[in-house]
Every structure is written in structure tokens, then in C-alpha cells.
Amino acid sequence: xxxxxxxxxxxxxxxxxxxxxxxxxxxxxxxxxxxxxxxxxxxxxxxxxxxxxxxxxxxxxxxxxxxxxxxxxxxxxxxxxxxxxxxxxxxxxxxxxxxxxxxxxxxxxxxxxxxxxxxxxxxxxxxxxxxxxxxxxxxxxxxxxxxxxxxxxxxxxxxxxxxxxxxxxxxxxxxxxxxxxxxxxxxxxxxxxxxxxxxxxxxxxxxxxxxxxxxxxxxxxxxxxxxxxxxxxxxxxxxxxxxxxxxxxxxxxxxxxxxxxxxxxxxxxxxxxxxxxxxxxxxxxxxxxxxxxxxxxxxxxxxxxxxxxxxx
Ligand code: PBG
Numbered sequence: 001x002x003x004x005x006x007x008x009x010x011x012x013x014x015x016x017x018x019x020x021x022x023x024x025x026x027x028x029x030x031x032x033x034x035x036x037x038x039x040x041x042x043x044x045x046x047x048x049x050x051x052x053x054x055x056x057x058x059x060x061x062x063x064x065x066x067x068x069x070x071x072x073x074x075x076x077x078x079x080x081x082x083x084x085x086x087x088x089x090x091x092x093x094x095x096x097x098x099x100x101x102x103x104x105x106x107x108x109x110x111x112x113x114x115x116x117x118x119x120x121x122x123x124x125x126x127x128x129x130x131x132x133x134x135x136x137x138x139x140x141x142x143x144x145x146x147x148x149x150x151x152x153x154x155x156x157x158x159x160x161x162x163x164x165x166x167x168x169x170x171x172x173x174x175x176x177x178x179x180x181x182x183x184x185x186x187x188x189x190x191x192x193x194x195x196x197x198x199x200x201x202x203x204x205x206x207x208x209x210x211x212x213x214x215x216x217x218x219x220x221x222x223x224x225x226x227x228x229x230x231x232x233x234x235x236x237x238x239x240x241x242x243x244x245x246x247x248x249x250x251x252x253x254x255x256x257x258x259x260x261x262x263x264x265x266x267x268x269x270x271x272x273x274x275x276x277x278x279x280x281x282x283x284x285x286x287x288x289x290x291x292x293x294x295x296x297x298x299x300x301x302x303x304x305x306x307x308x309x310x311x312x
Contacts, residue, residue, distance in 0.1 A: 007292050009284065011310050014303040015057035015100065015257075016050060018043075019192055020086045022065055031188035032262060033269050035301050037063055040086060044093050051095050053307045059100040059148065059299055060086055063193045064107045072116050073108035076135045084142045091143040100175060101139040103132050103160070104151040112195040112203040114151040123208055129156045133163040140169035148175040148234070152208040152221075158228035175257060176230035179218040179244050182209035185237050185263025192262065218244045219251075226252050232297070237261040239286050242293040249294025258295035260286060265301040280309060 002008070021027065021037040029035050038046055047058060062082040068075040075081050087099055104114040105128065111117065115128030128151065136147045147164075149156050157176050164172050182205050190196035196203050210218055218241075222233050233252060235245045236259035248256045264286065272279035283302040290298050300306065 007288070009287050009291055009306070009310065011054035011307045012056070013287075013291055013296070013298055014055065014306060015059055015098075015297055015299045016055050016303040017059045017061060017299055017301060018047075019061050019063060020082060021063040022082055029188070029192045031191050032266055032301065033273070034305070035192070035265070037192070040082075040089055043086060044089050047090050047097070048093055048095065050304055050307075051097060053304070053311060055303060055307050056096070057098040057100060057297070058090070059102060061102055061189075061193055062086070062107050066110075066194070069108055069110045071110055073105035073131065075108045076105060076131065077138065079138055079141075084138060087139070087142040087144055098145045099143065100146045100148050101136075101144040103136055103139070103147050103149040103156075105131065106151075106190075106195045106203075107193050109195075112190070114205065114208065115153055123153070125153045125155075125208075128153050129159050132156055133159045136160045136172075137163055137167045137169065140164055140167065140172045144172065146173045146175045146232070148177060150177040150180065150236075152177065152180050152205075152210070155228070157225045157230050161229040173231040174229065175232040175234060176225040177236055177259070178222045178225040178230060178233040179235045179241070179248070180209055181212050181218075181237065181241060182206045183212065183237050183240070183261065183263070185240070185261045185267075187263055188266045189262035212240075215243065215247070219247055222248050222252055226254055230254065232257050234259060234299075235295075237264055238290045238295065238298065239264055242289060245290065245293040245295050249296075255296045256294055257297040257299065258290050258293075260290060260298055260300040260302070262301065280305065284309070 019037040118124040234257040238258035271277040
């Protein structure tokens with residue numbers, strides 16, 4: 001009974017990922033039933049509705065049209081790109097909310113990697129970091145409150161902090177994807193933003209994302225991002241990595257976020273479609289477990305429906 005319950009989920013724990021696209025219509029993402037790509041003409045109204053049910057934090061993810069992609073992901077530095085237009089529209093609502101920009105090149109590159117490649121086809125860490133730092137200033141300019149580097153390049157948090165400070169955006173926070181594992185649970189997300197499809201050859205991100213077997217390395221990544229100036233540290237995926245969330249909470253004095261990723265969402269939806277699991281019960285149990293492990297904030301595709309359920 002709730003008097004002796006040790007932790008409980010509230011709407012303040014939840015951040016909602018929001019996919020946006022340059023089309024006219026609302027599109028349902030086939031591998032993520034109940035999750036949609038929003039056209040800009042519907043975005044402000046939809047955000048207001050989510051705000052009305054108590055959600056305050058929104059992480060935007062753009063689906064970039066193929067004609068704007070290239071191997072260098074140059075579109076991320078176009079101030080009129082979708083991500084920047086979307087933020088302006090949302091901020092024009094005047095609502096009190098936190099807008100989070102995902103900083104990585106994968107929506108913008110033809111190869112789907114989070115960074116640019118060198119001559120050998122390997123990730124060029126330092127060049128990628130420079131591009132992301134420049135993009136972080138564009139994000140701040142259009143009113144993103146937090147930037148969230150999700151690329152896992154080395155040294156990016158420090159350089160992004162320096163660039164934001166130099167441009168006088170000292171108040172913009174860095175939500176760092178600090179312990180991001182090379183997970184098979186990102187598949188539905190990659191289809192959602194069009195950076196890969198289940199039929200195309202797999203984009204191998206193991207040279208920059210963490211090996212799921214490595215706890216010590218995850219600890220080191222968390223510590224490094226904290227030293228470089230991250231304001232919030234994130235673990236991703238969430239439920240398969242509760243030990244890492246617990247470590248972060250107990251050892252690093254910063255707010256800890258966890259990303260319950262697309263595959264964690266879709267597996268619950270799929271089993272419930274088959275009649276094997278109850279969707280909202282499993283969603284709640286998963287979110288509660290993530291909170292119990294130590295997450296202060298959870299990015300979840302269930303956030304909107306969970307907010308409604310918690311309001312009841
Ligand atoms: C990439 C990025 C990914 C996600 C968020 N940002 C995928 C990846 O690393 O390939 C995954 C989110 C999800 O699966 O819900 N910058």
C-alpha cells in the first residue's frame with residue numbers, strides 16, 4: 001500500500017521524445033505504435049496539449065529529408081533546418097517548458113553514423129566534435145534549454161561547454177548521453193528518423209558506443225563527462241542497464257537521467273498486441289524500476305500516456 005511504498009512515479013520524472021518531420025501530415029511510426037512524426041503545422045498545438053497534462057520536458061528528434069543529407073551531415077549547420085524551426089515554433093507558445101536538442105549527426109548523414117568519417121571510413125572524432133560544438137550554439141540561439149550530445153565522441157562535452165560559454169549561452173545546460181551502450185534496442189528509432197532501415201546493412205556504432213559487457217568503462221565515461229562539465233548524466237538504454245543507473249546515482253552528484261529507448265517501448269507494445277502482456281502495467285513497472293535504480297528523469301515514449309494515467 002502506498003504509505004509504505006519506497007518510490008513512486010510522477011509526471012515530473014518524465015520527458016517525452018518528439019519526432020518532427022517536414023511533411024504536412026501526422027505519420028504513425030509503424031514499429032512504434034502510438035508514436036507519431038509531427039509536422040510543424042501541428043507541433044505547437046500538440047505541445048500545448050502535452051503541457052496541459054503536466055509534461056514539461058520535450059526531446060526533439062528530426063527526420064531529415066534525404067535530399068538534405070550528405071556524408072558530412074552539413075544540414076545540421078543550416079540555421080533554417082527543421083530542428084531549429086521546430087524550436088522557434090514551440091518557444092513562440094510562451095509555455096513554461098524545457099526543450100532538449102539531441103546533438104548528433106545521424107539524422108543528417110547519408111551513412112547514418114553519428115559523426116563524419118575519415119578516409120578509411122572510420123569515425124573522425126575531433127572533426128565531429130567541432131561540428132557538434134558549432135551546432136550547439138545554433139540550438140541555443142533558437143531557444144533550446146538543454147543540448148543533449150548523443151554521439152559518444154570523446155571530449156565533446158568540454159568543447160560544447162566552452163563553445164556555449166564563449167557565445168554567452170552560459171545558462172544552456174548539457175544533458176550528456178554519458179553511458180550510451182551499443183544496443184540492439186535502437187532499431188525502431190533509426191526507422192523513425194530514417195537513419196537506417198531494418199533491410200539495409202546494419203550501421204555499426206561499436207567504435208564509439210559502449211560494449212554492453214563493460215561496466216567499468218561505463219563508469220569511466222560517466223566520470224569523464226562530469227569532469228568536462230555535464231549538468232545531467234544519462235544512461236541509455238534504461239531497463240537493461242539498471243546497475244549502471246544505480247552506480248551513477250550513488251557515485252556522481254549530478255541529476256541522473258535514463259532513456260527508455262525505442263526497442264524497450266516496442267517490445268512491450270508488440271507483446272501487448274499479441275495479448276501476452278498488459279501494455280500500461282508493463283510500462284509502469286519498467287519506469288518504476290528505472291526510477292528505483294536511481295533515475296531522476298526518464299525519457300520515455302510512454303510519457304504522454306503515463307502522464308494521463310498518473311492524473312487519473
Ligand atoms: C543517435 C540516437 C539514437 C537514439 C537517440 N539518439 C540511436 C543511435 O544511437 O543509433 C536512440 C533512441 C531510441 O532508440 O529511442 N544519435
